[in-house]
Amino acid sequence: MRQKSFSLLSKFTLFFILFLGLFITGSVYIVHKTNEHINNNINQNFERKQVHIAERLNQGVKPTFFTTLTVEKTTEKNAKFKTTHREYIESDQNFIEQKSVIEAEVGYYFLTQKRNITELKRIKSAILKTLIITLSGFIILIILFNLFLPKLLFKPFNHIISQIKNYKIGESKSFTSKPTSTREFQSLQQIFMKMTHRAEKDFNNLKQYTDNMAHELQTPLAIIRSKTENLISDNDLMVNHTQNIKSIYKETNNLSKLSKSLKLLSKIENKEFTNKTNILSESYIKNLILSFSELTDLKNIRFEQQMVPDHVFYIDEYLLDIMLKNLINNAILYSEKDSIIHIKTTKTSFTISNPSSISKPLDQKIFDRFYNDNNSVSLGLGLSLVKKICEINKLVIQYSFENNQNKFTISSLNS
Amino acid sequence: MKLLLIEDNKELLQDIKLFLSDNQFIVETAQSLEESFYKIGIYYYELIILDLGLPDGNGLEVIKKINQGNINSGILIVTAKDSLEDKIEGLELGADDYITKPFHNGELLARIKSIIRRKNFDGNNIIKVNDIVVDLNASEVKVNHQLLQLTKKEYDLLLFLVFNKNRVLTKESIAEHLWGDHIDNANNFDFVYNHLKNVRKKIAEANGENSIKSVYGMGYKLVEL
Numbered sequence: 001m002r003q004k005s006f007s008l009l010s011k012f013t014l015f016f017i018l019f020l021g022l023f024i025t026g027s028v029y030i031v032h033k034t035n036e037h038i039n040n041n042i043n044q045n046f047e048r049k050q051v052h053i054a055e056r057l058n059q060g061v062k063p064t065f066f067t068t069l070t071v072e073k074t075t076e077k078n079a080k081f082k083t084t085h086r087e088y089i090e091s092d093q094n095f096i097e098q099k100s101v102i103e104a105e106v107g108y109y110f111l112t113q114k115r116n117i118t119e120l121k122r123i124k125s126a127i128l129k130t131l132i133i134t135l136s137g138f139i140i141l142i143i144l145f146n147l148f149l150p151k152l153l154f155k156p157f158n159h160i161i162s163q164i165k166n167y168k169i170g171e172s173k174s175f176t177s178k179p180t181s182t183r184e185f186q187s188l189q190q191i192f193m194k195m196t197h198r199a200e201k202d203f204n205n206l207k208q209y210t211d212n213m214a215h216e217l218q219t220p221l222a223i224i225r226s227k228t229e230n231l232i233s234d235n236d237l238m239v240n241h242t243q244n245i246k247s248i249y250k251e252t253n254n255l256s257k258l259s260k261s262l263k264l265l266s267k268i269e270n271k272e273f274t275n276k277t278n279i280l281s282e283s284y285i286k287n288l289i290l291s292f293s294e295l296t297d298l299k300n301i302r303f304e305q306q307m308v309p310d311h312v313f314y315i316d317e318y319l320l321d322i323m324l325k326n327l328i329n330n331a332i333l334y335s336e337k338d339s340i341i342h343i344k345t346t347k348t349s350f351t352i353s354n355p356s357s358i359s360k361p362l363d364q365k366i367f368d369r370f371y372n373d374n375n376s377v378s379l380g381l382g383l384s385l386v387k388k389i390c391e392i393n394k395l396v397i398q399y400s401f402e403n404n405q406n407k408f409t410i411s412s413l414n415s
Numbered sequence: 416m417k418l419l420l421i422e423d424n425k426e427l428l429q430d431i432k433l434f435l436s437d438n439q440f441i442v443e444t445a446q447s448l449e450e451s452f453y454k455i456g457i458y459y460y461e462l463i464i465l466d467l468g469l470p471d472g473n474g475l476e477v478i479k480k481i482n483q484g485n486i487n488s489g490i491l492i493v494t495a496k497d498s499l500e501d502k503i504e505g506l507e508l509g510a511d512d513y514i515t516k517p518f519h520n521g522e523l524l525a526r527i528k529s530i531i532r533r534k535n536f537d538g539n540n541i542i543k544v545n546d547i548v549v550d551l552n553a554s555e556v557k558v559n560h561q562l563l564q565l566t567k568k569e570y571d572l573l574l575f576l577v578f579n580k581n582r583v584l585t586k587e588s589i590a591e592h593l594w595g596d597h598i599d600n601a602n603n604f605d606f607v608y609n610h611l612k613n614v615r616k617k618i619a620e621a622n623g624e625n626s627i628k629s630v631y632g633m634g635y636k637l638v639e640l
Contacts, residue, residue, distance in 0.1 A: 222517035223430045229520050230434065232633045233582040246632045253587055256517060294568070294594070298606045318499075 009150050016142050023138065027131040034127055038120050046098045046113055053111065054104040063109065070112040074101060079108055087117070094118045156180035160188055167196060170203050207269070214263035221256045228252060261385060264322070268388055273316035276393070281345055282307045288324055289343075292332065299337045311345040315393045323389045326382045327352050327408055334406070342405075353407035361401030416531065417441045419460040421451045421477065422493070423470050431464075434520050438582075440527075448472040452480055455488075462489040462531055464523075465510075467501050475501075478508040489530040493518075519588030525578040544577050545626045545640050547618070558623035568593055569614050576627060576637035585634040611635060 053071065057063070063071035081101035088095055097114040156178045163175055175196055177189045228249045231237060237245070267273070289303050296303070313320050331341045331354040344351045356362075369384040390397045394413045401407070418435060422428045423446050432442045443458070445451040448471045455463070455477070463481070467474035478490060492505040492513045502513050511530045514523060532540055532551055540551040548557045556563045556573060565573065575592050576584065586604040593610070615627055626638050 218517060219424055219427055223426055225517070226430050226434060226520050229585065229588070230437070232585060232630075233520075233636075242632055249585065249587075249633075294606050298609060 009146065009154075013142065013146055016145075020135075020138060020142070024135060027135065031124075031128055031131065034124060038124060042096060042115060042117065042120070045115065046100070049113060050100065050102050050111060053109075054102050057104040057106055057109060069114065070110075072110040074108045074110045076108055078110065079103060081110075094121045153182070156182065156185045157188070160185065160192065164192060169196075169199055170207070207266070210262075211266045211270070214259055214266055217255070217259040218263070221252060221259060225249070225252045225256060261382075265385060265388060268319070268385075268392060271392070273319050273392075275316045275318075276314055277317065278312045278314050279317060279320060280309070281311045281313055281350060282309050284313075284320070285324065285343060285345075288321075288328065292328060295329075295332050299332065299335065299339075301332060301335055301338070302340050304340050304342050306342070306344040308345050308347060310347055311350065313350075313393075315389075315395075319389045319393070323386050326386050330382060331406075349409055349411040351407060351409045353402075353405040356401065356404050356406050359404055362399065362406060364399065366399065367397070416461045417443065417458070418527070419443050419445060419451070419454060419458075419463045419488075421445045421464065421469070421474065422466040423447065423468065424466075431523070434523075435527075438524060446470075448474070448476055451477050455480060455484070455486065459486070460488050461534075462491060462527055464491045464493065464527070466493040466516075467498075467505065468495065475505060475508060478505065478510055482509055487534075489534050491526055491530060519585070519591060521575070521579045521582060521584045521588045522592050524582070525575050525592065528578045542577055544580055544637060546623050547573070547577065547626070549574060549577055558618050558621040561621040563617050563621060565614070565617060568610055569617070572610050573614055576635065580637045580639050583630045583634050583636045589634065 049069075053066065053069075056066075057071070063073060078101050083098060083100040086097045086099075088097065094117050095114050096117050097112060100111050100113075102109050102111050159178045167175070175193050177193065180186055180189070228245060231241075231245050232249065285305070285307065289305075295301075315323075328341075331352055334357060335341060335354045336357050339355045341352065341354045367383050367387045387397055389395075390410060395410050396413055398409045398411075399407065400409070416439070418440050420428065420432055420435070420442050422431065422444070425446070428444055428446065432444055435442045443454060443460070445454050446469075448469050451465075451469075463477070465474050465477050474492065478492075481488060481490065490505075490510040492501070492510045494501045494505070494513055494515055505513060511533070512526050514526050529551075532542070542549045542551065546559055548560075549555075550557070554570060556565060556570065571593055572589065575589065586607045589607050590604055593607075611627065615625065618627075619625065624640060626640055628636055628638050630636060
């Protein structure tokens with residue numbers, strides 16, 4: 001089950017809403033309790049007065065003697081009368097009136113009392129107002145917090161996140177740290193910087209190592225090859241040694257080619273071919289094809305060209321040379337006798353296709369280094385080299401199998 | 416023929432020195448600019464083979480030094496495969512030819528002999544092997560006084576064999592000599608055989624001796640009969 005994810009901010013907001021809920025609950029409780037307290041106060045007040053009045057009546061005071069309240073004699077019938085309260089306003093003052101029945105020794109009396117509760121009411125509304133204002137204040141604060149504070153507080157954090165997102169090893173873009181006073185962000189930055197430094201160092205070391213290897217291999221290989229050639233040239237060479245010498249020579253040559261290609265690949269990765277120019281492909285390719293005439297004559301292979309005059313390659317010429325030679329060489333190598341190789345350019349693409357000798361498509365793995373279907377004789381670096389050259393020049397190479405033809409197309413990255 | 420071989424890699428130095436000595440050259444060596452300047456100051460060399468990547472400076476300084484001293488040595492510069500600038504600068508400064516590392520021994524031999532010949536035999540530059548007569552100035556080959564109609568590639572091939580007479584040349588080294596970089600990725604050397612076949616045919620048509628021998632599985636050699 002996929003883990004649900006929430007932004008940090010929404011989690012904070014959730015908690016705030018929770019606390020707000022608690023606060024509202026608390027406030028409601030306060031208001032309720034205040035009201036209760038006030039009401040109890042009023043009731044208790046009335047009840048105390050009732051006791052006094054009963055005592056006075058028992059002492060023989062006449063009901064008409066009382067002022068501000070009304071006392072009327074009543075019968076036992078009303079003994080179970082339920083006490084009522086009524087609030088009313090008179091001359092801008094709030095009053096509460098209580099009607100009840102009291103039982104004195106001298107009989108039952110109907111009592112109507114009233115009390116000025118203006119102040120109490122004021123207190124109640126004051127409390128309510130304060131709470132409402134505070135609550136609203138909090139809500140507004142939370143909204144503002146959600147809108148403005150995150151950008152501020154999380155700025156360094158978001159900066160770090162975007163740097164991490166865009167980080168590519170080996171690209172030597174230095175990590176710019178934003179000064180921040182948040183300890184967590186500080187340590188995040190530090191850790192990330194340390195980590196990337198170490199990764200870059202390791203990466204560069206490895207690259208250096210590979211570069212050095214590719215370079216160092218060349219001399220010993222040259223010497224082996226030279227000695228082998230000497231043996232081959234030796235007129236006194238024993239006949240039963242020739243097979244071995246032949247093998248050694250062949251494999252040494254293969255190694256030599258391999259190390260040359262690897263050296264080239266590492267030079268390309270080191271961005272040593274930055275002399276890019278716009279090269280019109282039509283005449284360039286025509287010249288190139290001429291130089292292959294020996295090879296094509298041997299197999300009686302023809303080139304059919306369909307080129308537009310405005311197709312250009314924006315690339316270092318050295319690399320273009322390698323790339324096109326590679327593709328043309330492959331096309332010739334893997335075509336049968338009497339075939340036709342098609343070369344076509346449009347404004348945005350270059351295509352070379354040759355008839356397939358095995359009548360089924362090649363594996364897309366042909367662009368991997370050292371991929372070799374068991375039938376081929378080559379070393380397997382050619383197409384990966386072509387692919388790499390395309391990559392660094394913002395080009396894309398695609399292979400497709402159409403009409404029994406192996407088709408390679410180079411177009412620019414955005415088209 | 417005294418040669419000065421300037422190369423900083425000790426193993427490579429010894430290897431090339433041995434090879435050239437086996438081919439009748441007297442070889443002295445230098446492994447740095449300083450050593451090179453010293454030796455050039457004192458001795459005269461027919462040809463200087465100069466590796467440009469020296470530890471204490473650019474090998475091109477040697478050419479400049481030679482120019483300063485008005486010395487008449489031939490200069491063959493050894494460059495890395497893809498340093499076009501070195502090649503151009505070296506040739507402009509006055510080097511006679513260049514060869515790229517790594518090279519076949521046969522290639523080295525051919526270039527050395529070519530430079531020496533060009534330098535020494537201005538008027539009369541002819542090589543004779545068996546009944547084959549090569550006029551280097553005119554780029555012509557005559558067999559039994561009959562001019563052969565050779566294509567450029569066929570001429571280059573024959574000359575390569577002549578310079579490396581009695582040495583077996585592998586198909587790879589011939590291919591690289593004739594076509595350079597194009598051949599890098601091709602594994603089919605039958606076209607070498609094709610050209611060789613044509614050369615043999617044309618020599619036979621001029622009633623020449625069959626001096627180009629195939630060494631099975633290895634390559635070809637021109638045998639001095």
